[in-house]
Amino acid sequence: MLPPARSGARRPKNSPPILRWVASLLPCPRQHAHRLSVSNEMIKQGRLTKPYKGIIDCFGRTYADEGVRGFWRSNGVNVLRYFPTQAFNFAFKDYFKALFGFSKSADGYWLWFAGNVASGAAAGASSQVFVYSLDFARTRLASDARAAGKGAGERQFNGIVDVYRKTLQSDGVLGLYRGFVPSVMGIIVYRGLYFGLYDSLKPVLLTGDLKGNFFASFALGYVVTTTSSLAAYPMDTIRRRMMMTSGTNQHYNGIMDAGRKIIAAEGPKSLFKGAGANILRAIAGALVLPMYDAFQELVFGKVYSAGSG
Template sequence: MNAHSSNSVNVNTQLLKGFCMGGLAGVITKTTVAPIDRVKLVLQLQAVPCNVQAQQYGGIVDCFRKLCAEEGVKSLWRGNSATVVRTFPSNAMNLAFRDLYRTVFVNHVDRKKYPTRFALGNTLAGGAAGATALVFLYPLDFARTRLAVDSAKHSQGQRFNGIVHCFRTILLSEGGVHGLYKGFCASLQFTMISRAVFFGIFDTARAYLMDKSKTDQLSFMANWCLAQSAVITSSFMCYPLDTVRRRLMLESGKKVKTYKNSLDCWKKILKNESVPALYKGALSNSLRCTSGAMVLAVYYEMVKYI
């Protein structure tokens, strides 16, 4: 086997390894925090009218206690299967492509001798990984956004019966495959920048701490704290981009468009709603991203043994 073939095999093996471990880390994390997500949803929706008598809960502890008593402990994981199906490809692709691009931008750089180049390489690898994964995952994210808004329009009736029907409707009546990628450029901007900031901070800080402690691995808690700091920083820095991309997603299917493009969206939000409108929901979003930090901590725990 020549050197080129050997390198190709190594790259493919690394990509597959990163894909499997990244996906598995996401599944483990989401399954671990599933009870918290279930309680959060129950508390959020308990006041919504339904066909059965609503069960009122006095808070998080009361909700946990009553769910376990009335539905059993297993009920705390209800709905986790759907979450896992969505989580696996997302985490798998992001971490696999991040590892792949690090071989291009980072592995040949002496981080002690060229710290700035090393940090830039981590930033580029993160942004490139996010962009590559988005090409595959955007239609799913687009459909999920359309479904979330559609379910809230009770006065007009729901347009979509589920995610499969949503995909079919968009493909048939909104421009085919192109319809599934409306707003892609705005999402690409957000994803590239947020992933670049996140992995640029995390991978660079992690390498610095390993050098300082003279070890090739960090503890679970150290990885989690680093990832949490990185995810909070990136989420607040990039949240306005997320606001713009979500609004552009919702333009699809409208007869009268509010925004011409992402630049027009920025201008109108700043002119008509002011800067705070770009950050609506930013705090809750940063708290929700905690599980994303845990994915990386779990991922590096798995690396220790594989």
Template structure:
């Protein structure tokens, strides 16, 4: 096995393990975020049963569905996230070799920064092409909408735009910041940087993620049950009927969930050191 293949395998394993651990830890926050995000598009959650906010959702879930339901859809999420994050890290390091070959981070900072952004965005888009069906399954299970029907599973890869923005910020800003720090930077400082980066990346891409989840929720519906005819129609109707703030429903819980994303970045670096 050549050196490139071994390096890819190490990146894949380190990224996958760190992702699986972190996702299971923050699964309850993840489910609260997702329910708040898609409840308006769910046929199972009637208007009078919709959650009023994060605390209302946290209190009602164990009462109405049982405590263990906080982890509903987590297995599908881990199955999805292990290869997603593993591929993200593995592809990202390979894209960095392509975009940053010969670039000096001290004398060519903006090119270095742009290369990191491009590497992260390209890695996110490439990875989602492989694992989109698993992302779809996770959304449907966590929202618990019952039978999906006979509709097509893919709503189109225009959904890549949100992933590209998120991964570009998530990897690009973190790698740039980390690259400018001394090699003996403490794990606490690395985690604080990762936490800030994850929050910024999550908020920047959140409206796109909301639209993507809404479109997933109506898969399999027919006729009058179809709420949105296209992604553009979804954007328009959410803004018109629910207001601009609807694009950010669950965003606070998403920031809290970001602790897991920050943990992934730091744990990945630590695992790479021992591999």
């Protein structure tokens, strides 16, 4: 049961995760940008003979080796995870918004802003507990290139069930949650900025003629989504590199060990491999925020401004 909301923090109880799911169908090939951040782990495991030179090289080699279908190999898991992920994200956001729903007029701007950031961060971190194993499976399938030098068609996994089966056999349940700590840290940064900045900046910037303007909302959403993604990207790289060690004898001894070894061997820039693709990916994420507002306007007759007051 939701705690009573503070004055001026009214929100509709439900939100449309289907919008985010529809967005996930459009840029499916972006899933293979994950290969850029884990290419060195793929080389260690014999999945690649040499690292990708960039996003264009990654897509070109994927197409040459696997055809068009290779771009969508992990998208079944991606579509599957979006319903529970977004349902948890928005449900937890409204729950924590009621806890941290400070009023801008009564409590001051910065306390109101901190409440928005805290509620977004707590919502994202809480949802990860329930959906992390699906993200693990998606990453392993997206990076499961044909084994280098072992003949065409040889892969490590046949599908999502095979990912779970082999990981549980080799590493147990903990293997499905390898990289969970940097994931939570990254999601706190990403969701905190994603929800917090949008909810906080929207009533400040989108005023007058810009209020209710879909394209202005999209532009703000794009800036917020891109900023959030880049800020959290190093943690995302570390967690995916840790994910890739499940089923192997080479594990990182925690987030600090992983970060130190990656930087020592490949340089600080390696933490941002594939970040350029995230700028394009942000278009889909940016659409969700104004579409959510438009949905509220259609169903409820008004847009409920989170944490407004």
